[in-house]
Amino acid sequence: MTKAQETLLTGLDGSNSLAFLAALGTLRAVTRLDREARLAWTLAAGWRPLLQSHLGRDELPPMLHEELARMAAVPWPETETGSGRVLARNITLSVAEYRDWARSAPAGNEALHAEWAASLATDGAESGSGTVRDTALRTMSGVGHQHFLESFRLLAETTSHEQLEEALFGPWRYEDEQPFLRWDPFDDRRHALRWKNPSKDPGRTVRGANRLALEALPLFPVVPVANDVRTVGFTSRKEPGVRRTATWWTWPIWETPLSLDATRTLLALPDLQFETVERERLRLLGVSEIFRAQRLTVDKYRNFTPAASVGSRDSLLEERR
Template identity: 40%
Template sequence: MSTKPLQHELVLAGLDGANPLGFLAALGALRTATRAFHPRPVRMRWEQHGGWRPVLSSPVDTPDALADALHNCLTQPHACETCGKSHPHACALCVGDDLALPSETFREHAMSFRAANHEAAAFLAAFGSDAVTTTNSEKQPVIQDTAFRTMSGAGHQHFLKFARNICSACTRDQLKRDMFNTWRYADPVQNHTLRLDPLDDARYALRWSDPSGDPTRKKRGSIYGANRLAIEALPLFPCVPRGGTLRTAGFRQRRGTDGRSDVRLCWPIWTANLSLSAARSTLTLPAAGSETAEAIRQRGIAARFESRRLTIGKFRCFSPASPV
């Protein structure tokens, strides 16, 4: 007689579902735990614990055991077919320092990954598409990229390079800390941020002093564990061409009253225990306002949030979330 696998539940109290980085980190924890414990089941739901917090159902019953499993999964080295080195992060993070890739280069990587590296292919599909292109300063065709991209080389800010930096720097203790404790922003932020946290909006007008010259950036300001997990969530948001432009799953884009593009990340909070596959499907549900409250409730969705993507000069960041 077969027995049902023993499951344990842990509240990831450090991850706030009303924060875009917290939500992405929760998805990254679900995705990584699913890989780490395969074929044993992993599920996640959200509960109110001073805010919406993810509850992860898995074979382990302590924060230490979960941190060990996730860290082991994220630090298994492999030979990278892109850069030729041995490292643990997805090969797709090595296709460049930024996402403004020539369309032909992107296509070559896509064909290579599709045949031999499904994990890298999933990341690449979340980075952009060669089916919809734009031109760079040299008038060369480059891919349109993900709505999550917040920097593209200006001011020595590089999206993929900083993602690799975070992958290399993040420790097991930082994963545990950021999943289970209030964020203290105790890690050096310089060259180690994806600007997915609303607190990454470091405009001079909002600060006492010029943030670009702040010496404390070499000592604190980032949360490596949360950012590391958020990177693992990106494949859940693939990019698809639509209407002559590129759309990223989870984003709603329209023209504002001033004629400018209004881009918002929208996400659901669900109360049923969902597997990774079910959570992925839930992320693609219609945008806010297109369903009745009763229809939303019947889907097991207790709340929805949105965060506006802000463009400040040559950089992007996300606003504090609002319920919708």
Template identity: 35%
Template sequence: MVRAWGWWGAAYREAVFRLADHAQSAAEQVRDAAPAPVATGWVSRPARVSRAEGHALPLTGLDGANPLAFLAALGTLLTCDQLSRAAARPDWLGGRVTLSWGDATSPNVPVLHLPAPPPATVAFADFLAAGLAKRVEDHSAAWVVRMLELGLPKGAARDFASIARHAVPPRPEDRHRLDWVTALSCESAIDADSQLQTVRCDYLLGNIRSVMHRTGADHLHRALFAPWDYSDSLNNQSLHWEPSEDRRHAYQWLVPTNSRSRETGGMLGANRLALEAWPLFPSFPDGDRVRTRGFRGNRAASTFWLWPLWDSCLTADGVASMLSLRGLQADPLGADPLRGFGVVSVFRSQRILVGKTPNLTPPDRVI
């Protein structure tokens, strides 16, 4: 054995043989054991038993088939997850928070599961508004936003030295700040942008600041619990994840360059919550470009974003794993492997360029 397989190979095969012998012996003991007779009888049970987790709060204003609404649901989960770790958290947030999709009204409605009965929807929106940062300087994205701002002037380059000073050695309390770094930048492809970024670089940081500053509790309540009316202005307060913001001339009543055309059409609260979901979509180097979690392809004509809806209750870490499923990048998609993970549907939107501005096309359901 040693001459044929070597010392490590012989030990490996011995271990396999011993484990196989143990498994066979256990199987024979179970087979030969005579179980004691027990009383049996027919019982009725539903065809499918679902285990409820926590107290449900349907976010009835959001539709998972819309990319902006999908991101807003994830952002709400991450915000509640972070606020649940605060010392002054309310009783209804004193434990694990999870997210699933689907209720009696629609399979595309996101449902938060809270450890205690939730407050009224207005109080919930007020709580989120109080917990969300109003300034970038008070937000976990402050490090990377500052770095990007320094790299905006003509001829300037992105300098990761300031980030490196915080990251080496890494500290657990800085984890969320570093997640924002990998979401908005990539050290190995300095000039590349996240595929989830659909706002021009020269507008992005100003829009982020404006969205944070202008969002109030009413905006959040309208986004989470009411049919969307698109009555908010798009001027300098949109992250461009709503497919209806495609500004091509043929799709507009007014000339797209006319400021009046942007006086309405947005949902500010949805943008604010969707912004919080960005750390779930890190980018990784792919040559001189990047690949962002959930995206397929990296050319203007072949880039698609695919996102799943699921029926199980997932934490923020579970959602990150769900978005990373290898099966979402299969071509063609296979429904059976994904359904084994609890995926009930998958939507796809193409990332296109209109002039210099990226857009997301209206989504298709592919599963």
């Protein structure tokens, strides 16, 4: 095996929620090819991921493309319709349907299947409409013909290794057609934020970044907590004078190369979710920077705001009033 190499992923900016997920998805996929793979972040016109692995810069996109095709072989959830069972387009599944799917792992693929089952939803809690409580990263559920699980499948089937290369090394040109997962602040297409009517302006995206980001989802499992559910990395709080609960996503940046398992642990640090973040304490745990974005619901779509760096005296309310 060749000597481990360092590859700077210049297309990915750690302050961008989609790019951060794409970096994690890259680490997760590369780790299946190289158990010694590590990821760190370094300042280079923003926080950029530095991948350590036995894959060189030119090998990375085509090898990732092949591995992602294998990883997409996990069967997706099904739901019952009047004409029989079909692939579910969204996570609008009953607890029984979801539980059946979670238990249906194909032989030899049990671990991969379990990771996906834990990350999409939990069968330990039920919504008021009788469906499973799902991930805080779910951004769509059928409105405007945008379907969450269907977008997963389309991304898995149609992303090329050239699109992966654009995502990894840039520049991001935003020339690809949908689907996208609405994890990029750029996907927030409200009228007030656009120079023309967004309903007549087809959304463009960076498909490779969405495909890589999809593979990061298993690093953010959904867990039942008391009478609620929580997704790793997310917290919800009532704000003074605001009726709705605000949902925030906080993620760390680290400079020491970490394995996939160590990264998983860092993402779940409770200290990251405090309203007032103690940066000095987190620095002792290896965290160099902290970013926080708010999840908004506009016209039944969920979007994420641009992230802000979180400091010791910052509060959620002060950051995003």
